[in-house]
Amino acid sequence: MNKHALIVAGGSGIRMGQDIPKQFLHLAGKPILMHTIEKFYEYDNEINIVVVLPGSQIIYWENLVDEFSFTIPHKTAIGGTERFYSVKNGLSYISAPSVVAIHDGVRPLVSIETINRCFEAAMIYGNSVPVVTPSDSLRIVTNKGSKPVNRELIKLIQTPQVFDTNKIQTAYNQKFNPAFTDDATVLEKTGEKIVLVEGNVQNIKITTPLDLLMAEELMKRST
Amino acid sequence: MNKHALIVAGGSGIRMGQDIPKQFLHLAGKPILMHTIEKFYEYDNEINIVVVLPGSQIIYWENLVDEFSFTIPHKTAIGGTERFYSVKNGLSYISAPSVVAIHDGVRPLVSIETINRCFEAAMIYGNSVPVVTPSDSLRIVTNKGSKPVNRELIKLIQTPQVFDTNKIQTAYNQKFNPAFTDDATVLEKTGEKIVLVEGNVQNIKITTPLDLLMAEELMKRST
Numbered sequence: 001m002n003k004h005a006l007i008v009a010g011g012s013g014i015r016m017g018q019d020i021p022k023q024f025l026h027l028a029g030k031p032i033l034m035h036t037i038e039k040f041y042e043y044d045n046e047i048n049i050v051v052v053l054p055g056s057q058i059i060y061w062e063n064l065v066d067e068f069s070f071t072i073p074h075k076t077a078i079g080g081t082e083r084f085y086s087v088k089n090g091l092s093y094i095s096a097p098s099v100v101a102i103h104d105g106v107r108p109l110v111s112i113e114t115i116n117r118c119f120e121a122a123m124i125y126g127n128s129v130p131v132v133t134p135s136d137s138l139r140i141v142t143n144k145g146s147k148p149v150n151r152e153l154i155k156l157i158q159t160p161q162v163f164d165t166n167k168i169q170t171a172y173n174q175k176f177n178p179a180f181t182d183d184a185t186v187l188e189k190t191g192e193k194i195v196l197v198e199g200n201v202q203n204i205k206i207t208t209p210l211d212l213l214m215a216e217e218l219m220k221r222s223t
Numbered sequence: 224m225n226k227h228a229l230i231v232a233g234g235s236g237i238r239m240g241q242d243i244p245k246q247f248l249h250l251a252g253k254p255i256l257m258h259t260i261e262k263f264y265e266y267d268n269e270i271n272i273v274v275v276l277p278g279s280q281i282i283y284w285e286n287l288v289d290e291f292s293f294t295i296p297h298k299t300a301i302g303g304t305e306r307f308y309s310v311k312n313g314l315s316y317i318s319a320p321s322v323v324a325i326h327d328g329v330r331p332l333v334s335i336e337t338i339n340r341c342f343e344a345a346m347i348y349g350n351s352v353p354v355v356t357p358s359d360s361l362r363i364v365t366n367k368g369s370k371p372v373n374r375e376l377i378k379l380i381q382t383p384q385v386f387d388t389n390k391i392q393t394a395y396n397q398k399f400n401p402a403f404t405d406d407a408t409v410l411e412k413t414g415e416k417i418v419l420v421e422g423n424v425q426n427i428k429i430t431t432p433l434d435l436l437m438a439e440e441l442m443k444r445s446t
Contacts, residue, residue: 139377141419146378148404148408154372155369181371205359214436214437217433
């Protein structure tokens, strides 16, 4: 089946406390976003890669591509004011029937195995979401106070979330709702049942300087 | 009110993949456990500190105390085969009426503010548990599959958990139950309502080499 990867890199850099948007910060010598793109290319070198960036960053990105002689084929699409609109616009670049992985640009440590598991499941069930189990003891807040909750029942959501393209495009025709915390919740609203698959704990979202340091260390250890 | 800190350091070092138990690994130049003890002493230099260690490590610890000229007053108690028995034994060294903080020896990054909030709440309500909210999107596994759960409702449990000494000693007279995931669940079984207070995100439990690296970095940033 025809495979696509929609890599969403909407960060403005403010949360990182830096001028450079986080997706362009260097990890092991090159922008984070390049590592992320490479992972999908490594998974399948015929995959169609679309990178969604804020309009103001497109030229900056093209300059980085030149500077780093980055040759992995990809298209760019312009993001919106909310992640919802960025994904919606990115999806308009993708033709069905196919499957599409929607991935955070700042998750360069996704494993090839995770990408593969997500695509395999989505090709069978129509969608898939990679998750990991938290390592801490947990409680859940209730009306009466709080109670312990078995951590095996709580799943931390990662990306890539992979979807039948027709289904996710239809889902993104809904009106934006702040309860949409990820792409799976957008699809779920249409009545689809979400399929969880195993992610990888190293697949962290880089949003703070400490995350970046951790990612550097994880990369060293994985090579 | 008379204050005690029971610092539980039962690690054998196996999970760290090292020969040295994790509580003795060096962080910023000295054993992790010394940093942890210092935090409670810094909070209140009249606090009564009891450190629970496996019997086989007591002499090793005493040698470290000499080697590092570690002068903070503390007693040592011998741990058991399960954390439950270690805490139970440690509690036998503590006299009521008083409040006791039970803390993981490998959480040296607890803040003074967290310790203070926990003691303050326990002196009013009889117990307190520091928690933080996860930063990831979450789902909860249900009979029918899974559903999103508001991450604000899920709390990651930390230590110190602080208790009215009489109440926690009584609770530890119960038979061991594998459902006891922390001290709060032991107390809760007696019918007490658990009180959640704000922890600090840096208060990580050091159980892997990567945690140790992260702790080094967090210490650098906090000074």
